[in-house]
Amino acid sequence: MIDDFKKSLYIGGKWLKGESCIANTNPSDIKDTIGEFAQASSKQVQQAIDCANLAQPAWENTSLEQRQKILHSIGDEMIERCDELGTLLSREEGKVFAEGRGEIYRAGQFFHYYAAEILRQIGDIANSVRPNVAVEVTREAVGVVAIISPWNFPTATAVWKIAPALAFGNSVIWKPANLTPASAVALTEIIHKKGVPQGVFNLLLGSGNTVGDALINSPKIDAVSFTGSVDTGRKIAVATAANFVKCQLEMGSKNSLVIADDADINIAVESTVIGAYSGTGQKCTASSKLVVMSAIYDKFIDALLKKIQTIKVGHALDKNSSIGPVVDEKQLMSNLDWVDKAKKEGAELIFGGKKLSLEHDGYYMEPTLFINTKNEWSINQEEVFAPLACVIKVDDFEEAIKVVNDTRFGLSAGIITKSLKYSTIFKQKIQTGCVMVNLPTAGTDYHVPFGGRKESSFGPREQGQYAKEFYTIVKTSYQKSF
Ligand code: NAD
Numbered sequence: 001m002i003d004d005f006k007k008s009l010y011i012g013g014k015w016l017k018g019e020s021c022i023a024n025t026n027p028s029d030i031k032d033t034i035g036e037f038a039q040a041s042s043k044q045v046q047q048a049i050d051c052a053n054l055a056q057p058a059w060e061n062t063s064l065e066q067r068q069k070i071l072h073s074i075g076d077e078m079i080e081r082c083d084e085l086g087t088l089l090s091r092e093e094g095k096v097f098a099e100g101r102g103e104i105y106r107a108g109q110f111f112h113y114y115a116a117e118i119l120r121q122i123g124d125i126a127n128s129v130r131p132n133v134a135v136e137v138t139r140e141a142v143g144v145v146a147i148i149s150p151w152n153f154p155t156a157t158a159v160w161k162i163a164p165a166l167a168f169g170n171s172v173i174w175k176p177a178n179l180t181p182a183s184a185v186a187l188t189e190i191i192h193k194k195g196v197p198q199g200v201f202n203l204l205l206g207s208g209n210t211v212g213d214a215l216i217n218s219p220k221i222d223a224v225s226f227t228g229s230v231d232t233g234r235k236i237a238v239a240t241a242a243n244f245v246k247c248q249l250e251m252g253s254k255n256s257l258v259i260a261d262d263a264d265i266n267i268a269v270e271s272t273v274i275g276a277y278s279g280t281g282q283k284c285t286a287s288s289k290l291v292v293m294s295a296i297y298d299k300f301i302d303a304l305l306k307k308i309q310t311i312k313v314g315h316a317l318d319k320n321s322s323i324g325p326v327v328d329e330k331q332l333m334s335n336l337d338w339v340d341k342a343k344k345e346g347a348e349l350i351f352g353g354k355k356l357s358l359e360h361d362g363y364y365m366e367p368t369l370f371i372n373t374k375n376e377w378s379i380n381q382e383e384v385f386a387p388l389a390c391v392i393k394v395d396d397f398e399e400a401i402k403v404v405n406d407t408r409f410g411l412s413a414g415i416i417t418k419s420l421k422y423s424t425i426f427k428q429k430i431q432t433g434c435v436m437v438n439l440p441t442a443g444t445d446y447h448v449p450f451g452g453r454k455e456s457s458f459g460p461r462e463q464g465q466y467a468k469e470f471y472t473i474v475k476t477s478y479q480k481s482f
Pocket of ligand 1: 148149150151152153157175176177178206207208209211212213216227228229230232233235236250251252253283284383385411456
């Protein structure tokens with residue numbers, strides 16, 4: 001466990017205090033303060049940028065096996081300590097322990113996967129169009145990568161950037177969200193112990209407007225990888241373009257799950273509950289739009305309502321809880337405003353919609369379900385990021401496809417069906433980066449690409465071998481033989 005929370009900046013291989021501190025509170029129990037965490041000064045941001053620039057060339061030239069061993073051992077420790085670190089993550093973020101533990105375990109798997117990728121150093125060789133000239137196409141590190149991550153998957157989203165960045169020989173400056181600093185310090189402690197050279201990995205805690213802004217506007221950063229909201233992503237795209245800095249943005253979404261007329265009702269209900277309510281609905285891949293074909297509508301809504309009644313909202317570390325609180329008071333207030341807005345738009349509330357007062361004072365909200373909603377309403381067009389789903393009834397499959405695609409987002413979409421025709425056409429016509437058949441819209445693998453379309457993503461894909469498009473730069477060398 002972390003001993004000294006005040007030492008929460010890690011710059012040039014040293015733990016440092018910041019210029020101020022912020023308190024980190026448990027959203028399941030606001031009387032539980034997890035710790036005070038440092039905020040970096042602008043001088044410390046520049047210090048980290050200088051350290052990362054200085055350290056990067058030697059890291060890129062470190063032997064492949066040494067880099068592989070370091071990354072693999074970071075993964076080992078995360079997996080060995082997933083109960084303890086999962087508890088910490090759940091305590092500060094509010095997702096239930098099974099999800100907190102699962103996130104740490106998954107982060108360990110990312111380190112293992114990219115450790116193996118380090119040894120896959122395969123380039124291309126070609127004959128030139130000119131006689132006696134050979135061409136080599138190789139990849140090199142981009143340089144210094146700034147990683148800016150959100151609070152909802154505080155460890156996993158960061159690690160699926162940190163692991164490939166380090167694997168391909170880059171140095172890293174990580175700015176996590178201010179709501180989840182403890183998990184960031186815990187991961188940094190592991191990275192520190194495993195022999196990553198000084199300056200190759202740096203942790204800066206602080207707000208987006210100060211630390212984040214300084215990073216994205218720095219000409220001494222070579223690439224910025226970001227996960228978070230569309231508004232912040234847009235700012236990052238503009239700032240990095242001004243300095244021709246490479247950027248990769250994974251942003252919000254509004255994901256649909258279609259319940260086709262031939263759906264297996266148990267799979268439909270199970271996938272809806274996992275997609276819409278797990279993680280307290282605070283997932284970029286959450287199924288917040290349920291597009292239900294009229295022939296199965298009554299049967300599905302009856303079964304779903306029965307299942308929602310069994311969802312137990314409670315303290316994230318209570319083993320009986322199915323979902324925890326939302327992350328903070330601001331998020332809770334925003335969710336309740338959305339409930340009012342949806343009612344005003346004409347939506348019919350059939351479950352939940354209210355704040356819950358439980359044994360511990362926390363930011364608890366009932367799982368919420370609206371029916372009789374229209375796709376053009378703002379409740380179905382904006383990302384709400386709450387345990388809240390809206391049902392849109394459609395006449396047929398063609399209308400379902402139109403409703404799914406009628407959005408400015410494009411991260412994930414799913415269909416529950418037994419029909420090969422429906423599933424095949426769905427995979428072809430849907431304008432999202434991830435498509436799920438008979439699965440929840442949330443829940444992806446680590447060895448294959450992840451990302452979206454439209455306003456959900458910008459730049460190269462993350463994860464799997466596709467990550468090298470962002471974390472490396474291609475060099476084409478020509479050599480004439482005499
Ligand atoms: P956010 O945009 O408020 O913050 C994300 C990160 O950006 C934080 O570290 C924050 O401090 C930083 N930031 C804020 N303003 C900044 C600025 N001006 N310059 C630089 N950095 C700045 O998002 P959030 O509330 O932390 O996370 C929720 C959002 O993340 C949702 O929209 C969700 O859909 C999205 N998300 C997307 C994915 C994905 O893979 N597509 C995954 C998880 C979360």
